[in-house]
Amino acid sequence: MILISPSILSSDFANLAREVGAIADGGADLVHVDVMDGHFVPNITIGVPVVASLKKVSALPLDVHLMISDPLFYTPAFLKAGSDMITFHLESGSDVSKTIDAIRSGGAKAGVALKPATPAEAVFPYLDRLDMVLVMTVEPGFGGQSFMADMLPKIEAVRAECLRRGLSVDIQVDGGIDPKTAPLVAKAGANVLVAGSAVFKHEDYAEPIAAIRQAAVEAAG
Numbered sequence: 001m002i003l004i005s006p007s008i009l010s011s012d013f014a015n016l017a018r019e020v021g022a023i024a025d026g027g028a029d030l031v032h033v034d035v036m037d038g039h040f041v042p043n044i045t046i047g048v049p050v051v052a053s054l055k056k057v058s059a060l061p062l063d064v065h066l067m068i069s070d071p072l073f074y075t076p077a078f079l080k081a082g083s084d085m086i087t088f089h090l091e092s093g094s095d096v097s098k099t100i101d102a103i104r105s106g107g108a109k110a111g112v113a114l115k116p117a118t119p120a121e122a123v124f125p126y127l128d129r130l131d132m133v134l135v136m137t138v139e140p141g142f143g144g145q146s147f148m149a150d151m152l153p154k155i156e157a158v159r160a161e162c163l164r165r166g167l168s169v170d171i172q173v174d175g176g177i178d179p180k181t182a183p184l185v186a187k188a189g190a191n192v193l194v195a196g197s198a199v200f201k202h203e204d205y206a207e208p209i210a211a212i213r214q215a216a217v218e219a220a221g
């Protein structure tokens, strides 16, 4: 099943409650929340208090993408704030197994994200304890960048390994996803599509959400 997770990084931060309401009305499945600490990536965005505030107003599950150093330390706070899914970076420096366990024992779904330079094989040892793998299709840090088509073989490799081992792990893609790139990633095996600028640059969010979904569903077959 294809899920669409609009990234509120490109939304109007002065009106977040209205924005998450509008993407829910527009047919989104999840709300993608990009947390950046100015250390793991060269940008600072949303933190724990904003996630807690979003939880109060969002009808959709919160898909929290931690682009931070030491996600293990911050996991309890993001769980308490109401994160439904927490994805952290394999390159973050935290113990990967301990961080997955902390997220899952707190009742959230756990994802591991891979920067473009990190090979698919790096996540294989953790696949059987993961709900999701996030294959970044841009360098993490900023919205509005161009899709990296050379990440498609990595998506295929993660999907092939999941199929080989009989694991039903979600594969998320994040960065430069729009109705043109959605079919490429869906064909490669991704099923959770994050889209920021492609959704929020439109007046009517239902339009790009439907277009991305339709293009992905058709390509996935």
Ligand SMILES: O=C(CO)[C@H](O)[C@H](O)COP(=O)(O)O
Residues within 6 Å of the ligand: 007, 009, 010, 032, 034, 065, 067, 138, 139, 140, 141, 142, 143, 144, 145, 174, 175, 176, 177, 194, 195, 196, 197, 198
């Ligand atoms: O994690 C991210 C950046 O690090 C964002 O989720 C991503 O860039 C979405 O924005 P866009 O769809 O505009 O590329």
Ligand SMILES: [Co+2]
Residues within 6 Å of the ligand: 007, 032, 033, 034, 065, 174, 194
């Ligand atoms: Co993201």
